[in-house]
Amino acid sequence: MSIPAHIATARFGLGAAPGEMAAAGRDPRAWLLAQLTAVPPVPDLEAAIPGAAAALETTIEQQRTQPDPNPVTQAFRANNAALVMHWSTTQAPFLERLAMFWTNHLCASIRGGNSGALLGDYHLRAIRPHVLGPFKTMLLAATRHPAMLRYLDNHLSVGPNSQAGQRQRARAEAEPNMMGAMRGGLNENLAREILELHTVSPKAGYSQADVTEFARVLTGWTAGNPGPSPFLFRAAAHEPGAKTVMGRSFPEGEAGGIAALEFLATHPATYRHLATKLVRHFVADEPPPAAVARIEAVLANSGGDLGQAARALVALPEAWARPLAKLRTPSDFVLAALRATGSPMAPPARVGAMFTLGQPLFAAPAPNGWPDTASAWTAPEALLRRIEWATQLAGRLPTPPDPRALLEATLGEAADAPLVAAVRGAPTVRDGVMLVLASPAFQRR
Secondary structure, three states, X not given: OOHHHHHHHHHHOOOOOOOHHHHHHOOHHHHHHHHHOOOOOOHHHHHHOOOHHHHHHHHHHHHHHOOOOOHHHHHHHHXXXXXXXXXXXXXXXXXXXXXXXXXXXXXXXOOOOOOHHHHHHHHHHHHHHHOOOEHHHHHHHHHHOHHHHHHOOHHHOOOOOOHHHHHHHHHHHHOOOOOOOOOOXXXXXXXXXXXXXXXXXXXXXXXXXXXXXXXXXXXXEEEOOOOOOOEEEOHHHOOOOOEEEOOXXXXXXXXXXHHHHHHHHOOHHHHHHHHHHHHHXXXXXXXXXXXXXXXHHHHHHHOOEHHHHHHHHHHOOHHHHOOOOOEOOHHHHXXXXXXXXXXXXXXXXXXXXXXXXXXXXXXXXXXXXXXOOHHHOOOHHHHHHHHHHHHHHHHHOOOOOOHHHHHHHHOHHHOOHHHHHHHHOOOOHHHHHHHHHHOOOOOEO
16 A cells, blocks of 8 residues: 555555555545534543533542442543544544544643543533634633633632632631641632643743733633533632733633633634644654644634645645654554454453553643654553553454455554565464564554
8 A cells, every 4th residue: 555545545544454445545535524524423422421510429429428438430441432432443544643633632631620520521512512613712712611620620629719719718817827728729720731741832932920810801601500501600719809910911710711712712822832732743853844834824824724724734735745654642543453354352451551651541641742753652561562562462363364464554654664574474373464564563553
């Protein structure tokens, strides 16, 4: 198969499933663009993953009673199992890669806020429906989702001069030795990460004062009690008065927060930041400046339309010029291997493989998400674990594919002569499959 077909299925997609590279090879760009017409519903995920209201109730119940088994853990495992099965079999892998990219960009993780039961709903409703729409819509949906509000502690943020803040201060003054009298107060986590990671980035030159003012804008944005709309604007906790962020004034109330998010989402620095990350993901660890400029211009001219940005990525000459330019992250590698072999591995084992290789789902260690450059994933021990897992996978396939056919269907012309010779000379079918999956070429996209 041709190099462009491999790039389409491996770099833009999730790794070629049987027959997929042949289909893409007829017109790789058209094959990718055809996936960007709409974001289809996924009924099996809807059934497996609790909605935000039910997940929030699960979280509250878990905190109150600590039952065994833990319902948050159960919901988190069901979410991951459903998603990894969907990604392993999807026929729209480019669309799914985009959804995964934006979920990582607007990272919410199980490592904070007791948000595990909410993360499936976050991916499905805050990110996935908006991957072809305006970034400002996605940013608002992500910021208002209880998973993000809990992960970055905004549900605890209280304006110092709000009604709730004044009550806290009065209690602290009346009982100065009471532990936790001032629990809450102004929390800057969400405001800081939106500015630093989600929108303009530090290159925009915002100040600590801007972070504090933006945190005041977002006071009162919290996760409410379970119900049709888990997001709740709690006016009593909102800091009164107008606020100024990066030279722009915003009124008090929920409307001020919505306006501030739109201002940041459509800021020129945000378009530059998003363009850089997109080109890094789809072209090279060191994003070519000309490619970044083209994607930035598309975002600026379209008002941040992510669908147009995705189509512009496909049109970038740089995206097709260097095969094997990107290293697959552990989750990328697992999905590519599962798709290539058609493995019947059970969902928990698929999720477990990502954990074993160092990239468990929805468990990024920090709000900046999982890294997107090779240097983060190339420690010798990490690469050895990949080889060991590939060997185990090949050995457990009930009917392993012909290694030569597997090589052609997954790498095609991207496979070099030594790899072709090694696969042809493999002593057993399983050895040949292992050589394909563990090869340096298969580790890259």
